[in-house]
Amino acid sequence: MTESIRIAISGGGLAGASLVHALLQYNHLDVHIFESANEFKEAGAAIGCDILIGADGIHSTVRKIIPGEDDAAANPRNTGWWCIMALKPYEEARACLGDEYVDVSDASEYGWVGDGTFLMHNVLSEGSLVQFVVTGSDDTNNMSNQWNRMVAAEEVRKLYAEWPPRLRNAVEKLLCDKAEQPAIYLWEHPPARTYVSGPICVTGDAAHATTPWQGSGAGMSIEDSLILSTLLGQAKTPTQACAGLKIYDQIRRGRTQQVVESSRGTGVVLTGKGEDTGLELEKLRKNTLPRWDFIVDFDAKKHREEAVEMMVKEVGP
Ligand SMILES: Cc1cc2nc3c(=O)[nH]c(=O)nc-3n(C[C@H](O)[C@H](O)[C@H](O)COP(=O)(O)OP(=O)(O)OC[C@H]3O[C@@H](n4cnc5c(N)ncnc54)[C@H](O)[C@@H]3O)c2cc1C
Structure with missing residues (x-):
């Protein structure tokens, strides 16, 4: 039964x-x-x-x-990677990155690989916004309990200094527009x-x-x-x-x-x-x-x- x-x-x-x-x-x-x-x-x-x-x-x-x-x-444990997530107006993102990478009819997520860095972007909200994620990493030894931190624009600038000009400019214009921004650590x-x-x-x-x-x-x-x-x-x-x-x-x-x-x-x-x-x-x-x-x-x-x-x-x- x-x-x-x-x-x-x-x-x-x-x-x-x-x-x-x-x-x-x-x-x-x-x-x-x-x-x-x-x-x-x-x-x-x-x-x-x-x-x-x-x-x-x-x-x-x-x-x-x-x-x-x-x-x-x-x-859970902190992996040391942190990311800043930002939503930017479509036209602004398109002007910085170019039509080929920011296009409302293209559902792709673009990922750009750097030396210890990573940038991802994709179009959201029926083409009105573009999501950006920038990543860096810290040594986990001193901050095993931290879930987030502020990242200064200067730090982002430095991390992305060697990137190709178009991407570097996009990071500068879109992601260094404030003196500092909140980032979350990636835990698992x-x-x-x-x-x-x-x-x-x-x-x-x-x-x-x-x-x-x-x-x-x-x-x-x-x-x-x-x-x-x-x-x-x-x-x-x-x-x-x-x-x-x-x-x-x-x-x-x-x-x-x-x-x-x-x-x-x-x-x-x-x-x-x-x-x-x-x-x-x-x-x-x-x-x-x-x-x-x-x-x-x-x-x-x-x-x-x-x-x-x-x-x-x-x-x-
Ligand atoms: C930056 C980032 C990007 C991500 N991107 C993706 C992605 O692209 N694709 C993907 O598949 N996944 C992604 N994920 C992961 C995805 O968001 C999670 O795996 C998923 O949301 C987990 O769902 P969950 O219900 O297990 O946990 P949660 O969404 O955390 O839900 C847990 C719920 O439990 C409640 N709760 C907690 N304690 C108690 C309690 N004591 N009593 C009652 N309720 C309680 C909380 O309020 C919460 O509502 C991403 C995660 C992060 C951090």
């Missing part, structure tokens, strides 16, 4: 929201989502937690419960030995926060939600739901930790520090794009079928 299973999701970001959306199709799952930000609140009676899913982001509280606070992988999670402890698990950034070099954090959250919702949807009792969490861990941990690792490696390549690529254009061309193959050429349907097979083996059909 199928029992009602109560599920609490902590965090209503992309991981929590996509998961709750996927779980609502199962009538026997009594799902509650809790979000600490003001705009979105859980309303209703307090519930006891059969299953707790931590979708509470990179600062996850739930993650610390799973391996224990003293575990080296309980907390060290690989956890498990995402699950009994009836508790983590998903999304709470499980595998990654640097954004391969733009895969949100995609991984959605893949997690596909597998978690499938397994929990199959569970007929809270005990089976716990078995489902274990299978989620087995099937998702390897892939997600591979993406985190690959993303960091891609950051090394894109900031011109790759051992095999350095600043050589042909080598960068040849070696950069294939880094996305395992992320993109991924059969989510097969992944889901594997999870179902493992669940059937564990708890029966």
